[in-house]
Amino acid sequence: MSQFLQQLLNGLFLGSIYALIALGYTMVYGVLRxxxxxxxxxxxxxxxxxxxxxxLLAPVLAALPWPVAILIVLVLSMAICAALxxxxxxxxxxxxxxxxxxxxxxxAIGVSLLIEYxxxxxxxxxxxxxxxxxxxxxxxxxxxxxVTMTQVIVAVTAVALMIGLRFxxxxxxMGMAMRALSLNPTASSLMGxxxxxxxxxxxxxxxxxxxxxxxxxxxxxxxxEPFMGxxxxxxxxxxxxLGGIGNIPGAALGGLIIGVTETLVAGYSDVLGIPSGYxxxxxxxxxxxxxxFKPSGLLGKVERxxx
Amino acid sequence: MFSPRSFASLTAxxxxxxxxxxxxxxxxxxxxxxxxxxxxxxxMTGGTATFGTSSHAGTQMxxxxxxxxxxLLGKKLKLITEDDQSKQGEAGTVAKKLISREKIxxxxxxxxxxxxxEMGPIAQKAGVPMISPxxxxxxxxxxxxxxxxxxxxxxxxxxxxxxxAMSRGWKKVAILTDTKQDYSVxxxxxxxxxxxxxxxxxxxxxxxxxxxxDFKAQLTAIKAGxxxxxxxxxxxxxxxxxxAQARELxxxxxxxxxxxxxxxxxxxxxxxxxxxxxxxxxxxxxDKSPKIQDFVKRFQAKHGKTPDAMAAxxxxxxxxxxxxxKRAGTTEGKALRDAIAxxxxxxxxxxxxxxxxxxxxxxxxxxxxxxDGKFSFVESLAP
Numbered sequence: 059m060s061q062f063l064q065q066l067l068n069g070l071f072l073g074s075i076y077a078l079i080a081l082g083y084t085m086v087y088g089v090l091r092x093x094x095x096x097x098x099x100x101x102x103x104x105x106x107x108x109x110x111x112x113x114l115l116a117p118v119l120a121a122l123p124w125p126v127a128i129l130i131v132l133v134l135s136m137a138i139c140a141a142l143x144x145x146x147x148x149x150x151x152x153x154x155x156x157x158x159x160x161x162x163x164x165x166a167i168g169v170s171l172l173i174e175y176x177x178x179x180x181x182x183x184x185x186x187x188x189x190x191x192x193x194x195x196x197x198x199x200x201x202x203x204x205v206t207m208t209q210v211i212v213a214v215t216a217v218a219l220m221i222g223l224r225f226x227x228x229x230x231x232m233g234m235a236m237r238a239l240s241l242n243p244t245a246s247s248l249m250g251x252x253x254x255x256x257x258x259x260x261x262x263x264x265x266x267x268x269x270x271x272x273x274x275x276x277x278x279x280x281x282x283e284p285f286m287g288x289x290x291x292x293x294x295x296x297x298x299x300l301g302g303i304g305n306i307p308g309a310a311l312g313g314l315i316i317g318v319t320e321t322l323v324a325g326y327s328d329v330l331g332i333p334s335g336y337x338x339x340x341x342x343x344x345x346x347x348x349x350x351f352k353p354s355g356l357l358g359k360v361e362r363x364x365x
Numbered sequence: 366m367f368s369p370r371s372f373a374s375l376t377a378x379x380x381x382x383x384x385x386x387x388x389x390x391x392x393x394x395x396x397x398x399x400x401x402x403x404x405x406x407x408x409m410t411g412g413t414a415t416f417g418t419s420s421h422a423g424t425q426m427x428x429x430x431x432x433x434x435x436x437l438l439g440k441k442l443k444l445i446t447e448d449d450q451s452k453q454g455e456a457g458t459v460a461k462k463l464i465s466r467e468k469i470x471x472x473x474x475x476x477x478x479x480x481x482x483e484m485g486p487i488a489q490k491a492g493v494p495m496i497s498p499x500x501x502x503x504x505x506x507x508x509x510x511x512x513x514x515x516x517x518x519x520x521x522x523x524x525x526x527x528x529x530a531m532s533r534g535w536k537k538v539a540i541l542t543d544t545k546q547d548y549s550v551x552x553x554x555x556x557x558x559x560x561x562x563x564x565x566x567x568x569x570x571x572x573x574x575x576x577x578x579d580f581k582a583q584l585t586a587i588k589a590g591x592x593x594x595x596x597x598x599x600x601x602x603x604x605x606x607x608x609a610q611a612r613e614l615x616x617x618x619x620x621x622x623x624x625x626x627x628x629x630x631x632x633x634x635x636x637x638x639x640x641x642x643x644x645x646x647x648x649x650x651x652d653k654s655p656k657i658q659d660f661v662k663r664f665q666a667k668h669g670k671t672p673d674a675m676a677a678x679x680x681x682x683x684x685x686x687x688x689x690x691k692r693a694g695t696t697e698g699k700a701l702r703d704a705i706a707x708x709x710x711x712x713x714x715x716x717x718x719x720x721x722x723x724x725x726x727x728x729x730x731x732x733x734x735x736x737d738g739k740f741s742f743v744e745s746l747a748p
Contacts, residue, residue: 072579182410321581323582327583
């Protein structure tokens, strides 16, 4: 039983990171109706920005208590990646805004490859250790379950960011503009919403979340390389589709489900008869099943094609 | 439409192309009579990059030393290195390129067994002798009689670690395998065979794929069996993370592994978590013998760092090839192959190397442990 609980916990922590990345996919889809495949690579850039920010500010950070230090690293990297996200949108997607959606989709794949291989050129192809910003201690006292400080921080940060996002989307003027744009771009611009600014903001916000996800992921699994974003990015995409693409709580739920299923499959491979190496396949089997039986996702609304 | 002028420019273009192609061929081919061209495939970038760069540093050093001593058969050696980016599929492509375009006389590489298995059939078909410095999977040399290796093989390495575990009194061992790597699967299989036959118990078998970052699920399952040790036969990248996550979950059992651990990256990623774990290797730079210490000194002078096993094996692979070229007196494929096959008691950096009828090297292994962030010598185990 305690083993099962431990596996469940492992899965929830992993899933909270997928959820963070999935939010970025879902937000961009909600506003622009296209999948930003370069999102997983912004996640990778987030981890590397965290590495360099940490290196650059090492003397300052060492003097501060660690919760402040990680907050500084997190906020700075999120700001830098938000700027990068806005830049990507401005350079690659804005010129194609009036073109068919397929063009933007293919461009997104191109941008993804561009970032990966530029990353390989700039950062090098070898794996790099990620500094332990969060102290490596176990938070005990949970009846035989082990939870590390890193995992606690990851979960707390993820939840805080999701609540923050919910607040921005539901309670602020910019959030209302985002929702309006998602509902009907022409009508929203007629109502005085500057669509370009809202789209830039959406990309910035999504990229900041991806960067946070990157740093949290690198803190959990402290070895980073330029291609680290591909698989988590794909799984987060599946999570977004699972929850209902365009739906923010759905993305969070999808992320947790993928994380837990994956961990349970790997942990009980001998019982299930599936080698644990196949854990990644599970996420994609789920994707296929959803597309077959509930294409709108768990929390998504059914959209009828207007003729 | 077809004016004389455009015809003239077309002819000029065609002429330029032909000249371009022929000069290209001359440049790349073995027409240059005062050079012996040797090809090398190594992972200079990607997941196993530290293996590739290390073995390349050793190989290059051997080639430079031979050239400094006057070369072979009155010619200089020229090493052409291709990067396979640690990618499955890429090694075969670049091996083909080296053979068909550069007209190499022999092929050195790869470190990883999976990639050597791709290159073997290509070298065999082209009649170009191939020497792998460090691929330990038995299948590598079974490809054909032109494929050699100068290291021990997985049955030996897996058995050595099983013997070692037995000698430490560890009766219950869990196994964690990288199912994407022939090397890891082979090692685990032979470990299991020997260990189970001699009264040990395997408490659990788990697997993962190279590139995975999360092993908590597998490790939690392993923890339930309370093993004395965990045989983690994968490469250093994943092993570092495995060690860190195992300690986080409160698993204190030491990890055991093979030569795939041999990289500074292992300690960088795992930190304290990997202290007190053990792995088998080809060579220890702590060995006090004057031959090895002299090699360590020369390597440090040239590359500014201490050589690891891959560097020593890379060096030996080039030296054995040079020795065979010298004995054959020619670089013709068949004669060179026969000369390599008869290598006997070659006094290499990684021990006395004799190639058996299966084209594998017979030599002993060393067991290393990680102490204060450094690899330190524990014992030497003979075949």
